[in-house]
Amino acid sequence: MNVGASRPFRSPKAILFDLDGTLVDSAPDIAAAVNELLAGRDLPPLRVDQVKAMIGGGVGKLVERAFAASGSPLLGSALEEANRVMAPIYRRHLTGLTRLMPGVREVLTHFHLSGMALGVATNKPQLATREILLHFHLTEYLGAIVGGDAVTFLKPAPDALLLALDQLGVEPTETWMVGDSSSDVGAARAAGMPVVLLRGGYTQVPVEELGADLVCDSLLDLPSAMQRLRAVA
Template sequence: MKDASKPFGSPRAILFDLDGTLIDSAPDIAAAVNELLAGRDLPPLSVDRVRAMIGGGVMKLVERAFAALGSPLAGSVLEEANRDMAPIYRRHLTGLTKLMPGVREVLTHFHLNGTAMGVATNKPQLATREILLHFHLTEYLGAIVGGDAVTNLKPAPDALLLALDQLGVEPYEALMVGDSISDVGAARAAGMPVVLLRGGYTHVPVEELGADLVCDSLLDLPSAMRRLRDAA
């Protein structure tokens, strides 16, 4: 990988995770999970419990939810539950979801600075686009890559590499911003530096996940990057 110190401070492109990074979607995701569980006569899970299950795609979410209630699913039974989840999930995208602090301000900042931006997420493509349209964020984004647009979900690098290809930017010229170990793994596999934000969806303290930089929120990202650029 080429020297990442310069693009880290002044990248040509920034890729963002979605859930826990740009949006707080846990309440909507919990509502979808609980609708699925209710259809199988199982009790609901709290938002906090569901928040801890987010990451790895919808099927992994379904698997974790049933396992948490002592009713683990596998094989064709898990696949059936995942199929049942699809329309339920689509009904719970924006009703309770909110933007994370500073999202619009920070995207506007990088847009005005001429930095290309994209989203690389494990959330399904149509759901991702619907949410971004709802919050009027698509105007900032030159690439939107959901989990079902690639063969392998994060922490594989597929989504990041596809987004960068759409932006016309090499990995060493870009930066990944996320909130979880999957984002770190994907960025490392793609050959990109990675910043993690506190307050996202991770069990492990974010400082222990191996990111190049940790910020309290997106609002801190521009100033942190300026310090890195000036120190380079």
């Protein structure tokens, strides 16, 4: 556990979680969707690690990055058409290869039983987010589920976080954001929330360099880290 020096921690009443790279490892499914889209244009497939580096910023940004990486960048109406083609492909690749990140069920159960309000704020589309959470039987823990198309601006804008907080009925200063990328840090900072980052997610920059208040090896470390922070508060 590494603690940043940007602000003191307060004991939270709620926790918001990112989805991809935080609660689920969805990169294999996302890569399958990307490669189906590229195959339709007779373009070669990308490796899972290549696609993993493109995740973040929503599906539209993913499509743009995938065609650029394939050597056939798209702009304007061509990119819009590729996004329309991608929409049903993406929905077909949500749970076949996706797996829970380590400790997810145990940690959500722990916080839920302790009375903590929990929510998800992600750039993934709302219906896709809900389908994944339903597939893994996680919705019972969550009082708010906000996807990227439920708000005007994606993370790193604070819109998704603020909508989730409104649904949970809590204030930003009473809530921790838990994610894995610079978008999560930016959104949390813009919302006025402390932010925790997990190693092993989808960021290409070391998490220690992203300015989080706390860095944990996995979700399994979060309950004990919270107890230690409470003890020194």
